Amino acid sequence: xxxxxxxxxxxxxxxxxxFFGALLVGSAVAVLRIVPVPLLRxxxxxxxxxxxxxxxxxxxxxxxxxxxxxGVTMPLFWTACVAIALYEAAFVAEALRSGVSSVAHGQGExxxxxxxxxxxxxxxxxxPQALKRVVQPLANIAIALTMATALAxxxxxxxxxxxxxxxxxxxxxxxxxxxxxxLCYLVMSAFIGYGARVLERRLA
Amino acid sequence: MFDAPGPRFRRRVLWTSVVSGVVLLALVAxxxxxxxxxxxxxxxxxxxxxxxxxxxxxxxxxWSTVVAAFATGVLAMAGGLLLALRPNxxxxxxxxxxxxxxxxxxxxxxxxVLPSFGINLPVFWKLVVPLALSHAxxxxxxxxxxxxxxxxxxREAGVSLGMTGxxxxxxxxxPQAVRHMLPLLVTQAVSLLxxxxxxxxxxxxxxxxxxxxxxxxxxxxIQTFVVVAVVYLVVNxxxxxxxxxxxxxxxxxxx
Numbered sequence: 167x168x169x170x171x172x173x174x175x176x177x178x179x180x181x182x183x184x185f186f187g188a189l190l191v192g193s194a195v196a197v198l199r200i201v202p203v204p205l206l207r208x209x210x211x212x213x214x215x216x217x218x219x220x221x222x223x224x225x226x227x228x229x230x231x232x233x234x235x236x237g238v239t240m241p242l243f244w245t246a247c248v249a250i251a252l253y254e255a256a257f258v259a260e261a262l263r264s265g266v267s268s269v270a271h272g273q274g275e276x277x278x279x280x281x282x283x284x285x286x287x288x289x290x291x292x293x294p295q296a297l298k299r300v301v302q303p304l305a306n307i308a309i310a311l312t313m314a315t316a317l318a319x320x321x322x323x324x325x326x327x328x329x330x331x332x333x334x335x336x337x338x339x340x341x342x343x344x345x346x347x348x349l350c351y352l353v354m355s356a357f358i359g360y361g362a363r364v365l366e367r368r369l370a
Numbered sequence: 371m372f373d374a375p376g377p378r379f380r381r382r383v384l385w386t387s388v389v390s391g392v393v394l395l396a397l398v399a400x401x402x403x404x405x406x407x408x409x410x411x412x413x414x415x416x417x418x419x420x421x422x423x424x425x426x427x428x429x430x431x432x433w434s435t436v437v438a439a440f441a442t443g444v445l446a447m448a449g450g451l452l453l454a455l456r457p458n459x460x461x462x463x464x465x466x467x468x469x470x471x472x473x474x475x476x477x478x479x480x481x482x483v484l485p486s487f488g489i490n491l492p493v494f495w496k497l498v499v500p501l502a503l504s505h506a507x508x509x510x511x512x513x514x515x516x517x518x519x520x521x522x523x524x525r526e527a528g529v530s531l532g533m534t535g536x537x538x539x540x541x542x543x544x545p546q547a548v549r550h551m552l553p554l555l556v557t558q559a560v561s562l563l564x565x566x567x568x569x570x571x572x573x574x575x576x577x578x579x580x581x582x583x584x585x586x587x588x589x590x591x592i593q594t595f596v597v598v599a600v601v602y603l604v605v606n607x608x609x610x611x612x613x614x615x616x617x618x619x620x621x622x623x624x625x
Binding site for chain 2: 202203204205206215218221222223225227228231235237314315316317320330331338340341348352354355
């Protein structure tokens with residue numbers, strides 16, 4: 167039973183920390199992708215394409231087993247956390263960018279016509295509208311991230327899925343164990359979905 | 371959102387470019403130094419990747435990856451179509467569950483649960499079945515959106531011509547829906563291709579698993595997985611480009 171609790175807590179912690187990290191990095195990358203400096207824009211685009219097009223499991227393997235070989239050692243949990251955060255950051259950046267570009271061009275132009283500066287029109291006109299629109303996509307990313315944390319189990323972090331597999335070996339109660347863990351994931355994502363709805367109503 | 375850039379603004383852009391370029395170069399140099407300091411840039415460690423046997427092995431893995439992705443895609447699309455065309459309480463619940471349960475958990479069920487009930491599938495299916503079960507839900511969402519994007523007048527016109535519901539769906543709605551969905555379907559193929567990397571867990575000899583075998587054989591861990599990652603990147607980037615291209619074409623012809 168201790169293993170279940172440990173697995174559950176690890177999954178929750180991984181999800182929260184990685185999502186927070188993905189938000190930070192993703193916002194930075196999204197900014198890079200919309201600034202009027204071609205070089206920075208290219209950097210943002212390369213980041214998104216590289217992270218998005220390589221499987222998370224390949225990243226995890228590279229980070230967890232590769233980093234120590236170049237002399238970077240971190241605790242296993244944190245290495246996995248960083249890899250997941252950087253991976254999901256690419257998706258967050260895309261969600262934020264499409265949120266900003268979904269705000270009608272006319273809105274930005276109107277703000278500029280009223281004499282607001284670039285920063286002001288972004289701050290008072292575009293971003294508030296964009297924010298509302300990115301809540302749902304971000305919630306979807308958070309749910310996908312919850313699922314993605316299961317992969318950390320493959321490289322050795324004792325997360326919920328990994329715990330289920332190990333307990334199953336001891337208890338030989340597969341149906342019970344796996345259904346229980348599946349339910350835990352369901353509850354977590356239901357929680358995220360509920361939070362997103364509340365947040366959306368607040369912003370509306 | 372930008373004004374046409376004036377001279378002052380252009381100068382600022384230039385400065386930012388220069389400064390960020392220098393910072394970027396410094397970061398890359400730092401990374402490379404770290405690699406070099408640990409001997410990872412040693413040509414001897416990279417040379418195996420210039421030889422054909424190694425590439426034949428990796429490309430064999432890539433082929434298995436593509437085969438698994440293709441099989442999964444066909445099964446998942448069939449499942450998704452069923453889910454999308456029959457919206458009821460069961461299919462909605464199914465989609466909701468599959469959207470939240472990690473594929474890895476399903477893979478573990480295949481690996482550890484079903485054998486204890488006497489069902490032991492070949493390795494290939496242990497990978498493909500869970501992936502198909504999970505991706506069917508995503509395909510259902512895509513299909514539903516695609517069908518929703520077809521003007522309801524099209525269906526009505528078909529029905530008024532005396533076609534039955536099934537015939538209208540098959541010959542009027544779906545062909546138009548597919549045109550709308552094409553970019554999304556290609557994007558989904560990227561995600562499918564990435565998910566087959568779970569072959570690493572079930573010991574199906576796809577790209578990532580072959581990388582693991584190769585790494586333990588040669589002991590060149592970083593080099594192997596960097597090369598594997600680049601192969602994934604090239605293939606998926608090509609697919610992403612295709613999706614982008616299709617999307618652009620759709621946007622052009624939609625008007």
